Amino acid sequence: MNLEEKISKLFEKLDTLEHYANVMHILNFDTNTICPEEGREYENESYALIASLAYKITKSEDYINLVKEINAEKDKLDPYKKKLIEDLYREISNNEKISPELFEEATKLSSTAYNVWLKAKRNSDYKKFAPTLEKMVKMRKKLIDLRPQKEKTYYDTMIGDFEQNFYIEDYDAFFQKIKDALVPLIKKIRESKVKIRTDFMKRKYPLHKQEEFSKYLMEVVGFDMNKGAISTTEHPFTDTLARYDSRITTHYYEDNFISNMYSVIHESGHAIFGQNEPDEIYDNHLQNSMTMGMHESVSRFYENRIGRSKEFIHLIYPKLRELFSEQLSDVSEEELYLGVNAVDLNQPLRTEADELTYSIHVLIRYELEKEFINNPEFDFSKLNKMWNEKYEEYLGIKVKSDKEGVLQDVHWTDSYGYFPTYAIGNAYNAMYFNKMNEEIDVYSLIEKGQINKITDWMKEHVFKKASLLHPKEWIKDITGRSLDPQDFIDYITNKYSEIYKL
Template sequence: MNQKENHKNQIFEALSDRLERAMAYQTALTLLEWDNETLAPVQAGALTSRVQGTLSAAYQEVMTSSEVKLLISQCEKQPDLSRVERDIVREAKEDVEKLDCIPPEEYRAFQELVSESTRIWVKAKKEQDFSAFAPTLQKIISYQKKFAGYRAKDGQKLYDVMLDDYEKDFNMEKLDAFFQCLKKELVPLLKQITESRVRVDDAFLTGDYPEEKQRKLAEYMASYVGFDFEKGVLATSAHPFTTNLHNRDVRITTHYQDRVDSSLFSVIHEAGHGIYEQGIADELTQTPVGQGASMGMHESQSRFFENIIGRNEAFWVPVYGTLKDLFPDQLRGVGREMFVRAINKVEPGLIRTEADELTYSLHVLVRYELEKQLIEEDLDVEKLPELWADKYEEYLGVRPDHVAEGVLQDIHWAQGSFGYFPSYALGSAFGAQIYACMKREMDFDKLLEDGKIDVIREYLREHIHQHGKLKTSRQLIRDMTGEDFNPQYYVDYLKEKYGKLYQLEG
């Protein structure tokens, strides 16, 4: 090693050392949050929040220290960093810039507002009282717009700044085109389906499915699709989610309800997220590029496992017997084909998290349009409930009776997340494009029928998972499929699948 290389390494090593400390705080915060959702006693809240606040401040302090900034700028001048090292420096710099441009006292006030606002939202939702939440929501929006203003570059629009946090390269211009395409194609498709004479029976999915057996099914299914229990755990929480300390400790949750397919598919969905995180390369984990590429790409994987794999008839060929063995009485007289039809039933509803595969993106469309208006057009928050209801009626043909099943159903805005929702729809579209590409490379259905999910998973790991944040979603898709992102694959996939199920005329 010559002297110059030695010098370079020392600077990068010094930066890595500070980043490792910051990551340790993040890991601790992740565990505290996981624990809070799955186990912590009810009275722990206030004191544990203080601990979280302290760790959060410690993270911010390290990341915005003059030492880290100096090391980053020195690293940028090193000509001989490896590709991964350069990406770590780039990502760290972005993280620092995000934290650094917001005055600490404003950031703290915002954090306090947000921790308060979740409580207010819970109460308002319970009491179906939007006006109790509206002033808080207005404050959150004001803060987020102010923060986005600090961060906006070269006349960038505020909502574009927010969108960029969740999915790079997808600003309003691109998303308008994307959602326009979905609206144009899916709203009429849904209308055709609801007007079709085909009726799908899914009554048997609801019933006496004992929790203990559902738990067994959940463990079996997570493992079957490839979630590695040597590097992960499954627990129970009010709302299913995935989190991870690093690539050897990935955690998924589910909840057990009367509808057996609710936990079943939420487990496969979270396992998809988990498999992504378990597949990230060892050299990346616990660095700033050691997570999934974006929220959209993450959703692409969870929804790929849930829908493209899990709701595929071929998937059930080798495993439907296991399900029948677990629930012989509940599924008496229900054949595999009948089961697969039931789990693919299209039924426009009011609640996003319970939506079927086809209508899901229309729920997201409503939120995207409203977020845009809130951020870019100063929409009065008081008008949200009515606008929400109107859009549901227009796109899905259903209208909420009250705000708990309308505008107050999601926690995102109460947590200060604006720009997150589009990821859900983008993820579904990414997944469909990836699926189209994979079908050219392999006999997808045959692999499912033969229970060889490992081949599919390995392909996804090689082309997506292992790269962490080294590539953006767009780059991943381009490198994998040879094409730029194209939402038509998604529309075609839905049209073909549901056209067949509901015997629509092509």
């Protein structure tokens, strides 16, 4: 077989794998949206059956040899295929020495950890979770030991699994700047006398009108309804199942229409990314090679830079007043803008955090997991105490219970090194916002409702190479600069200084 034939044989296998993945995504979407409670167990078994078919292919000698052989000649490939082979080869190498038994053991441990965490959280009792967390960390390190290529430390390796070519030194520098700038800013806001009106946000907004509002918002931001859909789930998410199938979900609360509003814009951002990647990406099986940081930068761009701007509020205010004439009769445009940007300095949950404090929530997790992964002497029984101290020091928040503290997130039941990616999306998008704003008048386009022109810029500069380049190369390709949180810091400092009259 020559190289071309090998590629074509590999692509056949990838086609099948992608169909299995599509089926699994649909089953997962179905389970989360419509499947009745008692039907879920059987549906999960169906899922496991399809997953095992996919697993068999990726573990077959045939497949592994193809990837290895092509990898040996990767420099002859076009950039798309080269990136694909690098990704597949890394995946194969990382897993090759993991026996099916160890793989199963790790999967089981992680699902045990999930159940232990869930119970511990319900009882707000971190002590019950600590030993399992320690076991999980050991298991993750054991799996890393089996890799042919590792980074300097365990935590560096873990970081790279989620944001390629990123290391502790990158995040240390990044978070230091964030901390130096935002912690004092938050203190000032705590002392500010400005009181923002939020009473109207808790009024009752009928669910079916919120549904109508969701569709309006999706249209305004440019979600393509021919290539996507919306449904409801407990926790909103986006899933790009296939080239022409990007779905979002939301959750409606009668007494919190803002929650749905920003879920819809955020998830639409993710979907717009999926709907607008170029054909080359899909043709070359590269649709899943973006990092979380890159993806979140886009969803937050639509959610915050667009959706929480004065201009956007100006754009949608008439429709909101029309839909909710009763609830918003005494609310001005300015009050609405301030309301959606208010900071609540008493609430300890990351998922409920505002644009400003969000990065600090992530910073705390970063500092803690770096420590408990890389320090072999780490005392897991003290993690909740350390957590609470940092919340008090950085945010002035007194965490009242483990449930609202160290146990609030599910992530540590499964993986480590993922949290920091939550923070860099805002830094990426602040950088490309500034670049974009040199070329087109972003805020004026928002105000005029011409978000399609902003998305056109995003297609050309942000979406086009996202799956092709590593994040560091990518942000340089867009802006000509290396990742720097300063753009975000400047933007957020200005915005909140104005809002809280600092």
